Amino acid sequence: MTDQPTTPASAAPPTPTDAVVNPKLLIPKKDGPLAEVGRLVAEAWGKETWFALRWKTQADFAKLAAEFGTAITEKRGAAAARTPQSQRLQELDDQFDEGLRILKKYLNEDSGYDKARTDARLPGFGLIARKSGGYALSADRNERLKALRDLLLPSVAAAPFAARDYGTAYWQTRFDEYKTLLGQTDGLAGKVSKSVSRKDAAKGELRKVLQAVVYALKANFPDTFEAELRSWGFRKESY
Helix, strand or coil: CCCCCCCCCCCCCCCCCCCCCCHHHHCCCCHHHHHHHHHHHHHHHHHCCCCCECCECHHHHHHHHHHHHHHHHHHHHHHHHHHHHHHHHHHHHHHHHHHHHHHHHHHHHHCCCCHHHHHHHHHHHCCEECCCCCEECCCCHHHHHHHHHHHHHHHHHHCCCCCCCCCHHHHHHHHHHHHHHHHHHHHHHHHHHHHHHHHHHHHHHHHHHHHHHHHHHHHHCCCCHHHHHHHCCCCCCCC
């Protein structure tokens, strides 16, 4: 009996490898999209009562996601409110510089056009010598405010040119506004800093939980996890 040629057994079809789930791509880096994914996941988790993480409850996560969203809103609001005040402060700084140009002329005239005598009087008006030459108010706004209040305003008020165009009225009006605005911007800067601190703390925890959710869904739905991820709010493959 003639041996029949044997046909080699066909190789088994390769088992498809599971798609890799990378939380770094599924979880947004930017604050806005991250807050939205956090909100959607919190809602989905609330409907799926079977889902649990031993170290974070749905209620705690929902609170965390809400706090993150609030911190973003507060930060944006404080930063937006700060801009007009900052612009006005710069305008007042420019007006101070212009006022000093005329004030020095008043002092020079009152000093008999003697440059040495004029320069000797400038520190009494709160001006400091610059490395590049000449005298000016401090560039530091808090120091500038102090120099205006403690030195320039009293000195101008006591000078013979107090009633002139760039005398007491000019400096007092601008000083009062400067003081108010500087207090507001310092407060707003504190609000921005506080909001950023709150946001960053919540952001780290939020991303940690979302990463755990991604892996848990992958483990519970090995064949359909991509659809589950979408239904839980992970809308994009990457951000």
